[in-house]
Amino acid sequence: MGAEHRGKGSDVQLGPVAGPLGRAPEGGRNWEGFSPDPALTGILIAQTIQGIQSSGVIACAKHYIGNEQEHFRQQSESANFGFTISDSVSSNIDDATLHELYLWPFADAVRAGVGSIMCSYQQLNNSYACQNSYLLNYLLKGELDFQGFVMSDWGAQHSGIGSALAGLDMSMPGDVAFDSGNSYWGANLTIAVLNGTVPEWRLDDMATRIIAAWYYVGRDSAAVPINFDSWTLDTYGYQHFVANEDYTLINEHVDVRADHGNLVRQIGAASTVLLKNTNNALPLTGTEKFTAVFGNDAGDNPDGPNGCSDRGCDNGTLGMAWGSGSANFPYLITPQTAIQNEVLSNNGVFQSITDNFGYSQIESLATQASVAIVFVNSDSGEGYIDVDGNIGDRNNLTFWQGGDTLVQTVAANCNNTILVIHSTGQVLVGNYSTNPNITAMLWAGVPGEQSGNSIADVLYGRVNPGAKLPFTLAAAREDYGTDVLYIPNEGTGAPQLDFTEGVFIDYRAVDKAGITPVYEFGFGMSYTTFAYSNLQVTNVGAGTYTPTTGNTTAAPTLGSVNNNSAAYLFPANFTAVPLYIYPYLNSTNLKTAADEPVYGVPGYVPAGALDGSPQPLLPASGAPGGNSELYDTLYTVTAMITNNGSVAGDEVPQLYISLGGPYDPKVVLRNFDRLSIAPGASAMFTADITRRDVSNWDSAAQNWAISNYTKTVYVGSSSRKLPLSAQLT
DSSP, rough: OOOHHHHHOOOOEEOOOOOOOOOTOOTTTTTGGGSHHHHHHHHHHHHHHHHHHHOOEEEEEEETOOOOOSTTSHHHHHHHHOOOOSOOOEOOOOOIIIIIIIIHHHHHHHHHHSSEEEEEESSSSBBBBBGIIIIIIIIIIIISSOSSEEEOOOOOOOOHHHHHHHHHBSSSSSSSSSSSOOOOSSHHHHHHTTTTSSOOHHHHHHHHHHHHHHHHTTTTHHOOOOOOOOOOOOOOEEEEEETEEEEEEOOOOOOOTTTHHHHHHHHHHOEEEEEEEEGGGGGGOOOOOEEEEGGGGGSTTTTTOOSSSSSSSSSOHHHHHHHHTOOOOOOOHHHHHHHHHHHHHHOEEEEEOOOTHHHHHHHHHHHOEEEEEEEEEEEEEEOOOEEEEEEEESSSSSTTTTHHHHHHHHHHHOOEEEEEEESSOOOOOHHHHSOTEEEEEEEEOOOOOHHHHHHHHHHHHSSSSOOOOOOOOSHHHHOOOOOOSSSSTTSSOEEEEEOOTTTTTHHHHHHHHTOOOOOTTOOOOOOOOOOEEEEEEEOOOOOOOOOOOSSSSOOOSOOOOOOOOGGOOOTTTTOOOOOOOOOOOOOHHHHHHOOOTTSOOOOOOOOOTTOOOOOOOOOTSSSSSSSSGGEEEEEEEEEEEEOSSSOEEEEEEEEEEOOTTTOOSSSSEEEOEEEEEETTTEEEEEEEHHHHHHHHOOOTTTTTOOOOOOOOEEEEEEESSSOOOEEEO
């Protein structure tokens, strides 16, 4: 992704995602991130950031923080769907939960050197995330020692001086309302610095952070001129799209894909999870007597792969969900096409039905098939798009387009039915896991342009599945213990979303409730089998933890401000582009330039917001990601993994820890690896346990601490299959 953005001339890639983390399975944008587990998300977001920035493009970790549903994220957006609220929803999260769950992966992102972090739309504890000084100044820039810049989500800025003093560094896209030409900053920020409302050092800090990130990733040597336009695919058009000015070449249609299609295919196959495989129904041979494929999700969108703006529909196979996190497909290879090619290359019989509601035809074809492959999906996306009544967030966890009836119809007429699921998150599969006619089941996520080839590689054994579920598949929606707030609960006031479950989401919630899931977090089968043995735990003798003390340096002022307002007027003979945000003044009189009826009336300024003197360092601070001693290795764990089968395969051994306290989860994931092991061979799993891994957040001390409760390490193939264990001493 980084290389492609670099080739297009992008300075910043708006990703990867750690918020939403995935509190509610129905959350619309969960698919943009990694997992509701903070350690898994933290490991993957760090590696993604390093990959993007190695290409000379700034990564932007988002959405910081508590952005766990699409409903009510913006007041104006909510109004478009008939909801009258005064302000965005407030995610109300206690201090320990914030640190142990939602902030955890952002700490990993900062430690990985991320250049930018995007603050989110909603409120956090009834203060907008992009003007919440505790979130931005205290936690992110103070405790986590973030050195890059904070940008707003598009339209998430709600104040000028307030957001500047709270730690916002870049306003995107710059205007108060899209295409309005009015800005909280622009000339208003110039005025605020000139009249002393915003200290010069704060402006210098904004600029320094942005330029530092630019140099940090090597933009000074990696940058190429921008060669595309975000608003149209036309080759020629207006450079200033909304203003209809400067008609020129705007899209050079530079192909930056290289051989990435092959990588997409590999990733799609490698991330497919085998959930069920009765009597080795898979892999198929390609020589089956009669192969039938069923489901809208197997075929093409009749309007083309990009026929719905921002992928805002569920027509055809689900290769990508909807919203601003989507992109245009260069092509989309459907499962129907790939499987047909496979069968016909072996001179077999292949037929398909992609109408989910053609029941008589489905029944007839299913009775003829020696193998029936059914494709179903469940889609979601960003909250500005409503698909079939799903306003970003999913209304349910069942299959779309009548998928459940489709599966039941095929399975009732073919005793060798294979179910393939494309979804943006958790779905309800309980009845299918026990249906004897459904001999195999796979979860393939949203695999992208090579969807058909990826699933065919797994179905026909070219790739041995080795992926694991990044979440729990529970038997009932209620088992997860969390849900989306669909109806405002404070009248016309800001909806209040209380995270009363604390750290108990997904598998942690199911474990706490003593519920048996259909398929647990971390579960995934293979065409071979693996055995675990010989757990060894070594205490490496790390020193004691030392809280950070001392003070920061004073905020530097770089240069001096010319307090003559005439120096900031629009330059002579300057032609302004309509609606463009400029820093220039239109009058030497600051009150007149501000065009603000309450100019000069004191507003709310948090205590200490104007103080650039040295400040006390926080105990958990000291380096990017927090106190460096949090990442000291306390223990090294090894275990032997043996492939007992006759084919090579990948296994993902997982390390969990029980923190031991009465309010702690049963186990928490802390590390993993993916090992490729030849048949009959063994490989060593090695993982480190850091001080942070065995710590809890102490809200009173505002620091991490290791409790006196017994700590136990577990190693196994999932959160419920942990054959190896040892106490940490």
